[in-house]
Amino acid sequence: MKKVGFLFLALLSLTTACNSGSKSEEEKAKLSKEKVEEKRIVSLNGSVTEIIYAVDSQKELIGVDVTSTFPAAAEKLTNLGHVRKLAIESLLALNPSHVVMLEDEVSPDLKSKLKQAKIELVTFKHPNSLEESKSLVKEVASWLGKSDKATEIVSKIDSDIKNISKLDKKPKVLFVYARGAGTLMVAGEQTPLEKMIVLAGGENAGKGFTDFKPLTSESVIAANPDVILMFTSGAQSLGPDGIFNVPGVSSTNAGKNKALIQMDGQLLSGFGPRVADAIVELNKEFKKVK
Structure with missing residues (x-):
């Protein structure tokens, strides 16, 4: 009986050792695979x-x-x-x-x-x-x-x-891309900026054209936006109140009321994981437009 008991314990120890070794090998294989699949x-x-x-x-x-x-x-x-x-x-x-x-x-x-x-x-x-x-x-x-x-x-x-609020009135919004006074473009239909404006409860003032086109005094007066929307970096490139010194802008509702919304470019146009944050923030700004 003692011999049987000893044999049983020996077999149990051997089995446990084998299982332990097997598990260790599996873990090593898994770690090796993960290391191979690591991306740069x-x-x-x-x-x-x-x-x-x-x-x-x-x-x-x-x-x-x-x-x-x-x-x-x-x-x-x-x-x-x-x-x-x-x-x-x-x-x-x-x-x-x-x-x-x-x-x-x-x-x-x-x-x-x-x-x-x-x-x-x-x-x-x-x-x-x-x-x-x-x-x-x-x-x-x-x-x-x-x-x-x-x-x-x-x-x-x-x-x-x-968290988006329904607006009593849709503001007419003109997005202006600026890289200094020498580069001024406005966003038309079917652009990501138009999508954001509409999602936030506004109306794109850039009508009758797609993509972007140069800003002219005639076109901005004809669009007559209630508010100008810009990337923060673009607005800063024009200096304090710079957009309102652009010919034609002062004649619009936005110019008369000094209505300008500045937002981080990546947040506003990225359509990434913060897309809802951007829409809600823009919606809040639209509520302030006269």
Whole structure:
């Protein structure tokens, strides 16, 4: 009986040791796989960068573009400048495994060079609506293996958007893009800025044309906006009250009332995970328009 008991204990010890070894090997294999699948990501779009941070995958991010201004931590990463003026050598120097961006921002030259360098290019559709913003969050999160995080973000967007107030009157809003007095463009129909204006309860004053066109005194007087909307950086490039010194603007309702709304460019036009925040903020500003 003692021999049987001893044999049983010996077999039990051996079995436990084998199982322990097996588990250890499985863990090693898993860790090895995870290490292989670790990404070295360069993001060439501010909204995609925001999502990467929002789903807690920023450890895989090694470089960004000039539009990646949020969160503040993104500005500490290597900045490769504007996607359309990208120096491929600077990008390659980071030794990325993946480059992520929006599909309509990929130039044939960049695509070719990334292929030659055997760097995987991952593209996503440009969002221009609330639903497309949520889709972008889901797609980027899914690619990163963080679909659960996407659910939280989308739920917050749906919750926050309920904070929009119905306006008694739709203000006529003219978005002006400025880069100093020498570059003044206004947003027309079918632009992301028009989408944001409408979502926030306003009416786009830029009618009868699509995309952007140069601001002229005749056109701004004809549009007669109640308020001018600008990126903060654009308004600052014109100096204090600079937009109201532009010919024609002083003759509009916006000019007479000095009605100007300034918003962060990435927040206003990014259609990223903060899209509801942008719409609610713009809606609040519209409520102040006379």
